[in-house]
Amino acid sequence: MPGIAECVLVVDDYLAVRRSLRFALEMEGLTVRTYGSGAELLADPDLASCGCLVIDCNMPGMNGIELVERLEERQQHCPVILITSGAAHDLAECSVHLDILDVLEKPLEDNALLDHIHAALAAARIRT
Template sequence: MRKEKRLILLVDDDLAVRESLKFALELDDLSVSLCGTGEELLLHDDLGAACCLVLDYQMPGMDGLDVLDALRAKGLALPIILITGHATESLRRRARKAGVMQLLEKPLVDSALLDSIRHAIRLGRYPGAARSH
């Protein structure tokens, strides 16, 4: 019997980052769907089916925490891994307060992202947020 692949949504405005992360995650038998902006993510057909969201913080338009606020307002609960090129202490505090499961700094080192995604999958839905119906 074939195991169903877990869907990971990945949002980053840099096409090269999106494509390289998708390639690496698919090598680990994950299904990855890409978005270039937060606005694109909010319209994504499979938003409710994802088991984890990898979200860039710095993007044109909505930043990663704005996107997270919009997801929570929609009642969507899923583990969020926020990635950023510059993780200040202020951003770390804001991310924790917003319910971000993990904040990773680019360039992503070794298996940090994959390890965080595996942890998110083991946890299931984010326990502190409202569930979608």
């Protein structure tokens, strides 16, 4: 099993987004697990092996902010990167009070997400 620092969990309700992120991140040598909803992520008994989370903010049912709140209630802490199709600056205030490392606006430009993931994984290594 890969080390914690190498594992990225992606939560997005769009299958095409999950597949493209998995492909791009695996091409960078990262281990990726994907989930179609917050409920699906919360049902995974292996969350402790997470190096970082990439969570879509705008999902039906439980949105990204609610998912991070649930994770914090469970004392499951790992760096979180929120991705949103809305205005990222509107979420920045919420992220200060939660365990959210960064908020990125779609469409994701160049290597922005990958750079933030590497920073999040470095933070996870320090925590462990």
